[in-house]
Amino acid sequence: MVSSPLVSMLLALGAPAHRASALDGRFAQQGAEGLLRELDALWTDASRGAAPARSAAIAIASWLHARRASSARVALQIASEGSDLTLAAALLVAEAPRRSLPRGAWRAELTLARHIGFVRSPWRMPHPLPPFVEVARRGAEARIHLGQLDRTLRLLHAPGVTRRTVVGLATQRPLAPEIASALAAHPRWWAERAVRDALLANPFAPTTLILPLLPLASRQDLLRFCERSRHDAVARAARLVLEVRDRA
DSSP, rough: OOOOOOHHHHHOOOOOHHHHHHHHHHHHHHHHHHHHHHHHHHHHHHTTTTTHHHHHEEEEEHHHHHHHSSSHHHHHHHHHHHHSOOOHTTTOOOOOOOOOTTTTTTHHHHHHHHHHHHHSSTTTOOOSSHHHHHHHHHHHHHHHHHHHHHHHHHHHTTTOOOOOHHHHTTOOOOOHHHHHHHHHHHHHHTTTTHHHHHHHTTTOOHHHHHHHHHHHHHHHHHOOOOOHOHHHHHHHHHHHHHHHHHHE
């Protein structure tokens, strides 16, 4: 049984781009408070196991992550803070900026150290590095990171890529935010539960992507978030989802 007009609309629209456009239009029509109440009801139903709501929540998570810097997302966050909709407020927390070392940065650092000849062993890097070496290291690190990132993003759209490969990308630690965003926007891979579960289990996945997915997480994953999450917001939201689920 379909629980709300919002769920009906999202299930009737197959393409992610059509769903995103419909959600943009619904926000423009209803405003932040109206859409917020629909989202809160949808997440509550998804937490309690309603299959249509869970399918719609996947589309909502992708839309919210893609709109993380938009006026719509900001308006929903502000409206949730001043409302009595606790679940919606917990799942719309703004992501705190976090700096993570790009994959391959250590390789750039060691290669550069050998090239300049400051050390014989890669594990005896002087700290702090001389200023001109630090500038060169950062340039090498950025070039390696951008090259790997470009190849990875193209791999997601390759015709022969397998689910196992994509799940492996989603488990990378650290995980580049660009890869997480590309997975959330990809119609094929975002529909794969194994990919979403891998992102949920990755402590480097953006909170803007993790929070809206929590109503779909297993009880075991929610308990893990409560105990060992890197983000207080994720831990609080996971506890709230568990409470909603236990009341069902």
